[in-house]
Every structure is written in C-alpha cells, then in structure tokens.
Amino acid sequence: MAIRSMRKARGCWSFIRALHKGPEAGQTPQKDAVKRVFSGIQPTGIPHLGNYLGAIETWVSEHTQLSWILTCMVRLPRLQHLHQWKVKIATQKHGGTVGLLTYPVLQAADILLYKSTHVPVGEDQVQHMELVQDLAREFNKTYGEFFPVPRSILTSLKKVKSLRDPSAKMSKSDPDKLATVRITDSPEEIVQKFRKAVTDFTSEVTYEPARRPGVSNLVAIHAAVAGLPVEEALQHSAGVDTARYKLLVADAVIQRFAPIQREIEKLKTDRGHLEKVLQVGSAKAKELAHPVCQEVKKLVGFL
Numbered sequence: 001m002a003i004r005s006m007r008k009a010r011g012c013w014s015f016i017r018a019l020h021k022g023p024e025a026g027q028t029p030q031k032d033a034v035k036r037v038f039s040g041i042q043p044t045g046i047p048h049l050g051n052y053l054g055a056i057e058t059w060v061s062e063h064t065q066l067s068w069i070l071t072c073m074v075r076l077p078r079l080q081h082l083h084q085w086k087v088k089i090a091t092q093k094h095g096g097t098v099g100l101l102t103y104p105v106l107q108a109a110d111i112l113l114y115k116s117t118h119v120p121v122g123e124d125q126v127q128h129m130e131l132v133q134d135l136a137r138e139f140n141k142t143y144g145e146f147f148p149v150p151r152s153i154l155t156s157l158k159k160v161k162s163l164r165d166p167s168a169k170m171s172k173s174d175p176d177k178l179a180t181v182r183i184t185d186s187p188e189e190i191v192q193k194f195r196k197a198v199t200d201f202t203s204e205v206t207y208e209p210a211r212r213p214g215v216s217n218l219v220a221i222h223a224a225v226a227g228l229p230v231e232e233a234l235q236h237s238a239g240v241d242t243a244r245y246k247l248l249v250a251d252a253v254i255q256r257f258a259p260i261q262r263e264i265e266k267l268k269t270d271r272g273h274l275e276k277v278l279q280v281g282s283a284k285a286k287e288l289a290h291p292v293c294q295e296v297k298k299l300v301g302f303l
C-alpha cells in the first residue's frame with residue numbers, strides 16, 4: 001500500500017510518502033517484518049536534480065504533538081551543534097529562530113509518527129537522521145521498546161554538487177540560477193546549465209572527486225541518471241572532451257526527466273485528481289499516525 005499525504009504547517013509543505021506492508025501502526029518495531037519508508041522535502045522552490053537523485057527517486061499531521069514531546073527530550077547543545085543549523089545561522093544577522101533550531105526535531109516527529117523503518121535521504125540529512133535515531137533510542141530506553149530505530153537509505157549519488165561550485169551541494173536556494181538543474185527545466189535550460197558547468201583546464205574526462213571535483217560531478221550525475229556504474233559512464237566518454245561530455249550528460253538528464261515532466265504536465269491539468277490523492281493520502285496518514293500518537297501520550301503520562 002502506498003500512502004501519500006501533504007502537510008502544511010506554518011507555511012511549510014512537506015510531501016510524505018510512506019510505503020508499508022503488513023500490520024498497521026501501533027505494533028512493536030524492528031522485530032516484525034514491517035518495512036515502512038518515509039521521506040520529505042522542504043516546501044520552497046522547485047525540486048532539483050540533487051533532490052531527485054538524493055531522495056525523491058526512492059519515494060513518492062499531527063506532528064506537532066510528538067514534536068513537542070521529543071523537544072523535551074533533547075538538550076539545546078545537541079541542536080546547536082547540527083551542521084545545517086550552523087550553516088543557516090551564519091547567513092542570518094539575528095542569530096537564528098527557535099523554529100529553525102527545533103526543525104530537526106519536527107523532522108524526527110515526521111518520521112517516528114509513522115514508525116518508519118527506512119528513510120531515503122541525501123548525505124546532508126544523515127546528521128539529522130542520527131538525531132532521529134538517538135531520540136528513538138532515548139524514548140525506548142525511558143518508556144520501553146516502542147519506536148523502530150529508522151535507517152537512512154542513501155542512493156548511489158548521495159551528494160549532487162553545484163554546477164557552478166563543485167565544492168558546494170546543489171541547492172534550491174542557490175542565488176546562481178546556473179548552479180541548479182530543476183526538475184521542470186526545459187531541455188534548452190538544461191543544456192545551457194551543463195554547458196556553463198565549472199570544470200577545469202584538462203579536456204580529458206576522468207573521475208577523481210578530490211582532484212577534479214567539477215568533471216567528477218558530471219560523471220557522477222551521468223552515471224546516476226543513466227543507471228550505470230561510474231566505470232561504465234566513463235567508457236561512454238572515451239575520446240570525448242569535457243565540452244562535448246557536458247552535452248552528453250545534459251542529454252542523459254533530459255532523457256531521464258522527460259517522462260517525469262510529461263507526468264507533471266498531465267497532473268497539472270487535473271487538479272481534482274491531485275486534491276483527491278492528497279485527501280486520500282492524508283486520511284491514510286492520519287489512520288497510521290493516530291494510534292501511535294495516542295500510545296505515545298499514554299506512555300509519557302499525558303493520557
């Protein structure tokens with residue numbers, strides 16, 4: 001069974017897809033054969049190549065209550081040491097909001113509320129997943145075995161780099177529009193972005209992430225979108241210089257996105273269908289989350 005729901009919380013949309021087989025929520029974790037996959041994405045902007053390869057490829061409320069309980073179990077320095085918090089507050093003059101600080105706990109609630117066992121994420125979320133795992137363990141230690149300790153599922157390409165600065169990750173919020181390939185970009189835009197991708201002065205195509213991060217990012221993207229091991233992607237580039245290779249990679253991305261873009265266009269014409277999918281997904285998500293939330297409240301003594 002596939003469950004889809006959409007969450008809006010204080011201007012924040014999260015797409016959730018949980019896949020599960022077998023017994024419903026409320027059962028004890030890990031030991032039973034239930035496998036439940038859960039993932040999410042920030043609401044802002046259009047998903048990009050990194051989101052797609054890092055997470056969406058593997059996936060398709062009531063959250064604040066559990067989030068509050070979990071927030072009471074986590075110490076301030078634990079959140080202040082998270083890499084993403086440090087990176088984000090570095091750009092803010094006011095030192096960061098409490099909402100931003102506790103956002104990883106809300107993310108933990110997203111995951112644990114469905115007793116998720118597996119979470120497809122990119123490398124940048126691994127530290128947040130460690131927090132989720134610690135919270136699950138801490139809860140189980142205090143109140144008895146209840147939450148599965150969810151595992152991260154990392155795709156072969158854990159971190160897609162910016163096309164303009166291969167030392168940085170590809171990001172929706174990058175002010176340089178050429179840095180990020182969005183899922184909805186036209187073939188012309190995709191070609192332009194790859195054509196302008198920063199590489200180096202060697203024209204040969206090789207995969208040496210430390211020494212040649214730019215061209216290696218292209219090889220990694222090529223391998224991931226074509227579903228090939230890196231070695232095979234390199235064989236395709238034999239005798240091709242970096243300028244031509246950029247076009248080859250752009251074409252592979254265009255091919256990979258084409259059916260997704262067709263589907264997006266089709267879905268956009270049928271708003272009624274989309275609303276229905278959201279309603280059904282939301283109802284299914286509630287059905288799963290409600291007994292878990294009730295059980296948690298009983299365990300911590302709220303009921």
Ligand SMILES: Nc1ncnc2c1ncn2[C@@H]1O[C@H](COP(=O)(O)OC(=O)[C@@H](N)Cc2c[nH]c3ccccc23)[C@@H](O)[C@H]1O
Nearest residue numbers: 039040041042050051054055121122125158159160169170
């Ligand atoms: N350049 C990149 N290369 C590879 N993977 C990447 C790249 N950029 C992003 N990702 C992955 O895409 C997913 C969504 O990214 P977000 O930043 O919106 O992702 C976020 O900001 C989450 N807090 C959203 C969230 C809310 N609740 C959740 C519960 C489970 C999992 C995720 C969530 C993520 O898996 C992210 O690792």
